[in-house]
Amino acid sequence: MALLEIKDLEVSYGIIKAIKGISFDVNEGEVIALIGANGAGKTTILHTITGLITADRGTVQFEGKEITKVPAHKIVGMGMAHVPEGRRVFANLTVLQNLKMGAYTRKDKNEIEKTLETVYTRFPRLKERQNQMAGTLSGGEQQMLAMGRALMSHPKIILMDEPSMGLSPIFVNEIFDIIQSVSASGTTVLLVEQNARKALSIADRAYVLETGNVVLEGKADELLHNDAIKKAYLGE
Template sequence: MLSVKDLVVNYGAIQAIKKVSFEIHTGEIVTLIGANGAGKSTILHTISGIMRPVSGQVTYLDRQIQKVAAPRIVQAGISQVPEGRHIFPGLSVQENLQMGAFLRKDRRSIAQAYEDVYNYFPVLKQRRHQDAATLSGGEQQMLAMGRALMAAPKLMLLDEPSMGLAPIFINEIFDIIRAINAAGTTVLLIEQNANKALSIADRGYVLASGEIKLSGTGQELLANTAVQQAYLGG
C-alpha cells in the first residue's frame, strides 16, 4: 500500500531523516518506535504532505506522492491524527467531525460516516452538541480519531495517540485502533508506549537519530533484548 524509499528530510541545516526506507501492506498495523527526537513525526508529516523531503520517494497505491499537496493526499485516502489532538475549540463535537469530511461531497456517505464514528466512540454521540474544548483528554483523542475517520481513509496515520492519557483511556484507545484496523483501515502508528504499540502491531520499525535501526514483527521486537532495554524498561 505504502512504500517509503531512501527518504531524506531536513529541518533547516539539520538532517532529521537519513535515507529511511520501510513499507506498509494493506490491512496491517505498522508501528514506528523510538525516543523523542528520533524523527517519527517528521516521517508522518512527510507522508501526509505537510513537509517536503529533500530526496527519496513516498509511493502510495503505486503513485508517488512526495510532491503532492496535503489536501490531495487526504482525498487519495490518507488521514493523519496529529500529536496533541488539535481539535477545534469553540466548535461542537459534531462540527469538529464535520471538518474531517470537508473534502467529501456525498451526503449519504457522510451521514453513514457519522454513524460509524459514533459506533466506535459512543461518548462522542452523547456529547455531540458540546463544545469540543470541554471534553476530557481521552475524549478529545477519540474526537481527533473520529475526525480522521470522517475522511474515509484507507490508511490512517496516528501520532502518539496515548500521550497524556490516563491508563483506562490508553487501553480503550488501543482497543479502538484494533477495531478500526479489523474493519479494513490500514494503520501506521507512532507511539511512545512501545509495549502497547508492538503488542498490537503486525510489524514494527525502530527509529534512532533519523535512521531505521531494527525491524521485525511486533512480537519479534517485543522479545528483542536491545528493544527491551532501550524502550520497554527491560
C-alpha cells in the same frame, strides 16, 4: 505492491538532517508501528508522508502513485488520514462540527451521514457530547474526537501520532482497543507511539528509529521479546 512505500527519504530542518535516507513499507490491512525515543524523527516522517513537510530527497508512494510533492489536502482526498500529535481538535467548534470537518474532501452527503453513524457507534461518548464544545472535552475524549474526525474522511490508511500521550491508563487501553477495532474493520494503520509495549502488542510489524535512521525492523511480537528493545524501550 505495498499500500504505502517510502524510499530513501531524507528531510532536513535547516542544517539539521532529521531523516537520513530511510525506507519502509506498509501493506494493506497491517498495523505498522514506528517506535523510538523523542527526536528520532517519527513525527517528521508522518508529516512528510501527509504533505505537511517537503522531503529533500526520496519518494513516498501511495497505491503505486508517487505523492512526494502532492499537497496535503489532495493526499486526504486520495484516502490517507492523519491523527496528529496533541489531538489538534478545533476547540471552539462542537464535537459534531469537528467530525464534519473531517469529511471536507467528500461530496457524498448520504455516505457522509452513514460514516458519521459508524463513528458514533465506535465512539458512543462523542454522540452523547455531539453538541458540546470540543475544547471542554477531557484529553481522552479529545483523542477519540481526533480519531473519529480522521475516520470521517473514509481513509484507506490512517496515520496516528502518539495517540496515548498524556492519557490515563484506562483511556490508553480504550484507545488501543479502538485502534485494533479500526484495523479489524479494514483500515490500514501506521502508528507512531512512545508506549512501545502497547504499540508492539497490537502491531503486525515495527520499525525502530534512532536519530533519523531505521536501526531495527521485524515482526512486532519478535521485537517485543528482543533484549535490545526491552532494555531501550520497555524498561527491562
